[in-house]
Amino acid sequence: xxxxxxxxxxxxxxxxxxxxxxxxxxxxxxxxxxxxxxxxxxxxxxxxxxxxxxxxxxxxxxxxxxxxxxxxxxxxxxxxxxxxxxxxxxxxxxxxxxxxxxxxxxxxxxxxxxxxxxxxxxxxxxxxxxxxxxxxxxxxxxxxxxxxxxxxxxxxxxxxxxxxxxxxxxxxxxxxxxxxxxxxxxxxxxxxxxxxxxxxxxxx
Amino acid sequence: xxxxxxxxxxxxxxxxxxxxxxxxxxxxxxxxxxxxxxxxxxxxxxxxxxxxxxxxxxxxxxxxxxxxxxxxxxxxxxxxxxxxxxxxxxxxxxxxxxxxxxxxxxxxxxxxxxxxxxxxxxxxxxxxxxxxxxxxxxxxxxxxxxxxxxxxxxxxxxxxxxxxxxxxxxxxxxxxxxxxxxxxxxxxxxxxxxxxxxxxxxxxxxxxxxxxxxxxxxxxxxxxxxxxxxxxxxxxxxxxxxxxxxxxxxxxxxxxxxxxxxxxxxxxxxxxxxxxxxxxxxxxxxxxxxxxxxxxxxxxxxxxxxxxxxxxxxxxxxxxxxxxxxxxxxxxxxxxxxxxxxxxxxxxxxxxxxxxxxxxxxxxxxxxxxxxxxxxxxxxxxxxxxxxxxxxxxxxxxxxxxxxxxxxxxxxxxxxxxxxxxxxxxxxxxxxxx
Numbered sequence: 001x002x003x004x005x006x007x008x009x010x011x012x013x014x015x016x017x018x019x020x021x022x023x024x025x026x027x028x029x030x031x032x033x034x035x036x037x038x039x040x041x042x043x044x045x046x047x048x049x050x051x052x053x054x055x056x057x058x059x060x061x062x063x064x065x066x067x068x069x070x071x072x073x074x075x076x077x078x079x080x081x082x083x084x085x086x087x088x089x090x091x092x093x094x095x096x097x098x099x100x101x102x103x104x105x106x107x108x109x110x111x112x113x114x115x116x117x118x119x120x121x122x123x124x125x126x127x128x129x130x131x132x133x134x135x136x137x138x139x140x141x142x143x144x145x146x147x148x149x150x151x152x153x154x155x156x157x158x159x160x161x162x163x164x165x166x167x168x169x170x171x172x173x174x175x176x177x178x179x180x181x182x183x184x185x186x187x188x189x190x191x192x193x194x195x196x197x198x199x200x201x202x203x204x
Numbered sequence: 205x206x207x208x209x210x211x212x213x214x215x216x217x218x219x220x221x222x223x224x225x226x227x228x229x230x231x232x233x234x235x236x237x238x239x240x241x242x243x244x245x246x247x248x249x250x251x252x253x254x255x256x257x258x259x260x261x262x263x264x265x266x267x268x269x270x271x272x273x274x275x276x277x278x279x280x281x282x283x284x285x286x287x288x289x290x291x292x293x294x295x296x297x298x299x300x301x302x303x304x305x306x307x308x309x310x311x312x313x314x315x316x317x318x319x320x321x322x323x324x325x326x327x328x329x330x331x332x333x334x335x336x337x338x339x340x341x342x343x344x345x346x347x348x349x350x351x352x353x354x355x356x357x358x359x360x361x362x363x364x365x366x367x368x369x370x371x372x373x374x375x376x377x378x379x380x381x382x383x384x385x386x387x388x389x390x391x392x393x394x395x396x397x398x399x400x401x402x403x404x405x406x407x408x409x410x411x412x413x414x415x416x417x418x419x420x421x422x423x424x425x426x427x428x429x430x431x432x433x434x435x436x437x438x439x440x441x442x443x444x445x446x447x448x449x450x451x452x453x454x455x456x457x458x459x460x461x462x463x464x465x466x467x468x469x470x471x472x473x474x475x476x477x478x479x480x481x482x483x484x485x486x487x488x489x490x491x492x493x494x495x496x497x498x499x500x501x502x503x504x505x506x507x508x509x510x511x512x513x514x515x516x517x518x519x520x521x522x523x524x525x526x527x528x529x530x531x532x533x534x535x536x537x538x539x540x541x542x543x544x545x546x547x548x549x550x551x552x553x554x555x556x557x558x559x560x561x562x563x564x565x566x567x568x569x570x571x572x573x574x575x576x577x578x579x580x581x582x583x584x585x586x587x588x589x590x591x592x593x594x595x596x597x598x599x600x601x602x603x604x605x606x607x608x609x610x611x612x613x614x615x616x617x618x619x620x621x622x623x624x625x626x627x628x629x630x631x632x633x634x635x636x637x638x
Contacts, residue, residue, distance in 0.1 A: 002395055002543050034418045036393050053550040056395055082549050082556050083402055126423055159406055202393040203415040203423040204402075 004030065004202060006042035007055035009086070011072055014062035014099070017044070018091050019177040022059065026176060029191040030198055034127070047072040052079055057201045060088040061173040066103040073110050080111070080156055080164035085201035093137070093145030093171035100169060107156070107167065114154040114167060123163060127199040128192045134168070135193050137175040145171065162204055166197070218631055225628040232621035239614050253278030255371075256287050263290045272299055276599070279305035281371040282587040292594040302599035303591070308332050311586040312367040312374035316382045317358050318438060318571035319564065320408035324365075324378055325357030332369040339365050358565065376585040382573035384438055386410035388430060390450060391443030393417045396468060399545035400441060400563055401425065406556075407564040412437070416446040432457045438571040439463035442470035451475035458534035463570030467539040471505065481514030481527035481538045482507040488523075490543070495552035499525070499562075503542035528569065535570040 006023045010016050023042035030038045045051045045058065048071045052058060058079075068076065080086060088107075090100045107114060117123065119133040133151060140149040146169075156165035175190050183189065206214075250272040252262030259277060266272055267290070275294055283291070294301045311329040316322070328335050330349050337344045337356065340363025347354045367374045387404055391397030393415040405411045412426030432440060432453040440454055440462060447454070451473055458464050458479055466476065471484035485508040493501035499518070506523035510516065514529035517537075528537045548559035584590055592598070 004394070034393070036417065050550065054546070056399075056545070056549060079549075083399060083545075084549065127417060127421075159402070162402075199393055199417055199423060201398075202395065203398055203413075203417075203425070 003037040003039050004057070004198065005039045005055055006198075007045045007052070007058045008042060009052065009058045009060040010044050010046040010048075011060070011062075011066070012048065012069055013067040014064035016060070016062055018063055019059075019061050019173040021179065022061075022173060022177045025178065025180060025183070025191055026194045026198065028180065029189065029195050033192075033195050034199065036198070036202065047075055050075070053082070053084070056084045057198060058084065058086050060086055061091045063091045063097075063099055065098045066106050068106050068110070073106070077110050080158065083158075083164075085163065085197075086165040087168070087197055088165060089168040089171065089173045091171060091173040093139045093169065093174070095146050095148070095150075095169050097145070103167070107165070111156045111165070115157050117153045117155045117163065117166070119152075121161065121163075122204065123166070123196060123200045125196075126203065127196050130193060130196070134170060135190070137170050137172060137190070139171045139174050163200070215635070218635060222628050222631050225624040225631070229621050229624035229628065232617045232624065236614055236617045236621065239617070249274035249276065251276035251278070253280060255281045256283045259283060260287045260290070263287065263294070266294065266299065267297070271297070274300045274302065277301065277303040279303065279307060279591065282307060282373045282584060283591070285584055285590070288591060288594050301595060303595050304598045305588065305591065307372040307588045307591070308369050309586070309588045310335065310367055310369050310372050310374040311589070312365065312376045313585060314361070314365050314376045314378045316378055316380050316575075318382050318384055318568045318573035319358060320384055320410070321360060323358030323568075324361050325355060326359060326361075326365060326367075327353060327355050328367055329353040330367075330369055334369070336368045337365065338368070339363055358568070372587060374585055374587055379577060380575045381578050382575055384409075384571065384573050385435075386412050386426065386437055387567055387571075388432065388437045388440045389413040389425075389443070390440065390447035391415060391468075391470075392446045393423060394444070395545045396543055397441075397443040399548055399559070400443065400467075403548065403556075403560040403563045404567065407560045409564065409567065432462075434460050434462045434572050437462065438573055439465060439567045441465045441467070441567070442473070442476070443467055444469035445473055448473045448475065455479060458536060459532035461533035461572045463534060463567070463572050464536045465539060465566055465570060466536065467544075468505075468542055471538060471540075479531050479536050480511075481529040481536060482510040482524065484508075484538075484540060485523075487542060490546065493547060493551045493555075498547045498551045498553075498555065498558065499541055499544075502544060502547060505540045505542060507538055507540050526566075534572065537566060537570045539566065 006027050008016065008023060027038055027040065027042060030036055045055055048069060052075060088103065092099050094100060124130040124133060134153050136149050139145060150169045154167045155163045158164040176194055250266065252259055259279065266275055277291060291301060309330060313327040315325045317325050328347060328349055333348055334346055335349055336346045339361040347356050364375050364377045387409050389397055389401045389411060397415060401411050401413045412430060414430065415423040417423055432450055434457060440457065447470060454464060454476065464479065466480060471480060484505040488504045490503040491501040500520060504520060504525055507527045510524065510527060511529055514527050516524045516527045518525040525540045526537065528535060544559065548555050
């Protein structure tokens, strides 16, 4: 049985590698909380070539404007249609910022309008329970960026309510991009929602 | 010189012969007159040929107006069941029936497939090589029929199916419906069980799933409780060893008629080994996913040490990729391909649809689906065979009518009468009488 491999999407226009410690923190959490076979290190895969189709879970983040090439857009669309899962997060936590605005334009252009994910969606309780929807990040609570706590996530849905692409303005990239040693000082493990994302992708 | 007594005896014998000849003459005349009167009273022999319309018109006429002694029918196209049965009733009304046709033997059968979309499989037999298939919506396909017949499907058909070879047309409908139940997918949270469940769900199957995530913790899809039973599931799919906790229930389920598919690490569950068609061999690595034969590029654990009653279904060169066997009332399919999800994600062409269809057909091949018979219309599944069953074997020409026989009888009687007259007259003249 093939193991889970954490993949980070490489795209041409932005700083795709802005959350370099995030993959290892989420890999550690998946290994710690579940019995899912997970490769100890993540991979970086280009959105522009066919390599991305070997990894049905992909993390997509950055601070800079997002502008897809034709090839990236076509691959992204096909990837989601075939059942892949993309987690796209605004590393700026700013709905007025360049990343959010351009990313939204690209997503609407590629997939059409995104849908709001209701709090009752199974992604919030497939492993850990998040009855109030997506957990807030420390950046939101500290007033960073747009000074808003975003209550909901948005998604591209396929085949009913299956999420193919999940978009977050909550800056989980910063929340989970911490030094691994600092985790022991956290009273609540913030990566638990990341575990939910991976478990959801592996089961739905 | 003869004595007077001898002469008297000879005269008596001659007179006896003359009376016998007069009697034979009289009998021959009476029989001839009787045959002549019978023939005058009898009606002629009639015939008709052509399509169903012309034959039916003739039958209507023979049944209501004329009532022929003999009827000769030539069917140039498949008659309707009504026409066939009408012709079969003629002998009961006193009309001898002789028939022939230009029809070719065609047999058609429609069987339902355990499929949530209600697909069917057609079986066709005919000596003709090319058969055209149509349903109520029009022409569907044409199929080449080899010596052992042809099987087509899964097909989604509407209404009655028609299989045509020239003017011969066989018609059949589905007479059974199947009760299709959900599918249960068992495995650890991972790409293969996820994509198998997704493919089946997208195809139209109802899917319950248990994805083991951590000890004592499953992600549940579908029904909150599962009972591995034929009243709940048409098929169970085992993708890895996490399903070993259900092994006893699965074996019982299969023996009662359930369908089981085992793939990947699932073939390593010890307590399921006695159900499997064979043993999973060493894994062969994945290659490139070629569009025409995408499964060639999948990693494979070939099935080795095949059970004597198992049947290989798919081969990769000399290696068995999938195999099936019956276990008591159930069926087990073992799939040696690993990570078929790669075909869906990376394959060429329309891999999502192909992956869905392949997995659905795998489930259909083992699914437990009880039959419900539905009322069927009066069909012509094998039209030529139906004609023979209703009307008897076709006429060969030698048995055509009794008219010739009757003519021979009258001729024979005439010859007897004339011979008797000549002999009687000759006898009297030789005796010196007028």
